[in-house]
Amino acid sequence: MKTEVDHILTKNILEGKDLVYLLSTKVDREQHAIYRKANQIKKEHCGNNVYLRGLIEMSNICRKDCYYCGIRKSNEAVNRYTLSQEEIVEKALWAWRRNFGSIVIQSGERTDKPFIDAITAALVEICKQTDNSLGITLSCGEQDIDVYRRWREAGAHRYLLRIETSSPELFRKIHPDNEFHRFEDRLKALYNLKKAGFQTGTGVMIGLPGQTIEHLADDLLFMRNFDVDMIGMGPYIPHQDTPMGKGMESLIPSVERFELSLRMIALARIMMKEVNIAASTALQVLDPDGRIKAILAGANVFMPNMTPKMFADNYNLYDGKPAVKDDPMVIVKELEKRLQAFGEIIGYGKWGDSKHYFKRTHLTPWPPLLEERGSGGEVKRTRYEN
Ligand code: SF4
Numbered sequence: 001m002k003t004e005v006d007h008i009l010t011k012n013i014l015e016g017k018d019l020v021y022l023l024s025t026k027v028d029r030e031q032h033a034i035y036r037k038a039n040q041i042k043k044e045h046c047g048n049n050v051y052l053r054g055l056i057e058m059s060n061i062c063r064k065d066c067y068y069c070g071i072r073k074s075n076e077a078v079n080r081y082t083l084s085q086e087e088i089v090e091k092a093l094w095a096w097r098r099n100f101g102s103i104v105i106q107s108g109e110r111t112d113k114p115f116i117d118a119i120t121a122a123l124v125e126i127c128k129q130t131d132n133s134l135g136i137t138l139s140c141g142e143q144d145i146d147v148y149r150r151w152r153e154a155g156a157h158r159y160l161l162r163i164e165t166s167s168p169e170l171f172r173k174i175h176p177d178n179e180f181h182r183f184e185d186r187l188k189a190l191y192n193l194k195k196a197g198f199q200t201g202t203g204v205m206i207g208l209p210g211q212t213i214e215h216l217a218d219d220l221l222f223m224r225n226f227d228v229d230m231i232g233m234g235p236y237i238p239h240q241d242t243p244m245g246k247g248m249e250s251l252i253p254s255v256e257r258f259e260l261s262l263r264m265i266a267l268a269r270i271m272m273k274e275v276n277i278a279a280s281t282a283l284q285v286l287d288p289d290g291r292i293k294a295i296l297a298g299a300n301v302f303m304p305n306m307t308p309k310m311f312a313d314n315y316n317l318y319d320g321k322p323a324v325k326d327d328p329m330v331i332v333k334e335l336e337k338r339l340q341a342f343g344e345i346i347g348y349g350k351w352g353d354s355k356h357y358f359k360r361t362h363l364t365p366w367p368p369l370l371e372e373r374g375s376g377g378e379v380k381r382t383r384y385e386n
Pocket of ligand 1: 069072073141
């Protein structure tokens with residue numbers, strides 16, 4: 001007998017109330033119907049390749065103080081580091097020689113000239129030494145559009161900037177109230193990334209204290225409305241040395257947070273058929289097979305950590321981050337073996353760009369359109385001021 005979930009999954013366009021229903025189900029059979037549908041859509045629209053992005057955590061120095069983040073500026077327990085250009089290039093070449101196809105250079109947020117120059121120089125050198133054949137994603141926070149343009153010209157072509165939540169109210173609760181942490185600035189930076197020509201990715205945390213199913217449904221609608229090319233999202237996992245890490249009692253249980261995260265990934269795939277979706281490391285903290293389950297629920301990007309081991313332990317955004325093994329290739333080979341049974345293969349040597357990006361024909365108008373719920377539960381559209 002068909003369930004309400006089966007019925008909703010036959011719709012071409014999912015609306016807010018559909019998403020709330022699908023995110024709320026705790027029935028195993030219904031959850032698996034959502035994952036199956038997402039996996040089927042992924043195979044139809046993106047194929048069966050899982051693309052690799054070797055992750056280089058370049059620096060844990062950050063000018064921001066997000067209440068949830070282990071490397072926030074005020075956490076004095078962190079040993080700060082920045083990789084040299086030689087170390088970044090060496091890691092990039094390591095990935096290139098092993099046919100990873102792409103890397104991600106991630107960092108805490110800095111906007112000073114030496115940092116901007118260092119990223120630029122590393123990009124130029126990587127492109128030179130690989131003959132422009134290595135895909136490069138950046139994840140280095142909010143920057144001016146001129147900086148984004150400079151990095152784009154230097155050779156990066158994808159950028160991930162997580163909005164963390166599309167609710168301005170919730171955003172304010174998880175960030176300090178000062179000029180470095182403005183919701184509108186985050187939106188503007190996302191918009192500027194598109195303008196600078198980047199394949200643009202964003203994402204949210206799932207299971208934040210005070211976050212409702214309606215917030216998460218709105219997050220999915222936001223990503224669809226903003227016309228993103230890539231998505232990187234995962235469960236909220238507290239870090240004990242942060243202001244939010246102390247409020248564990250208000251968290252939903254980890255099994256529920258994990259399943260909710262999987263449903264968010266699956267629904268993102270169902271709604272945004274040709275975007276790239278990462279199987280984030282945070283999923284593995286809550287379930288040892290978390291990243292494999294995410295791939296089977298619609299994700300198609302895997303990011304093995306290549307940060308030198310002596311530094312990686314100091315890049316803990318949350319507690320319980322899996323230890324970096326000496327050779328990320330071992331992790332990739334393990335994944336490859338596990339995925340074989342499901343008809344998924346590793347896309348060695350491929351950039352695996354977002355197909356959505358190449359079909360995107362317009363720039364989302366600024367201010368971007370957001371959908372928000374009115375007091376009666378109805379969906380109303382809102383424009384943000386510049
Ligand atoms: S979440 Fe990002 S911007 Fe915020 S403190 Fe952590 S590294 Fe910095």
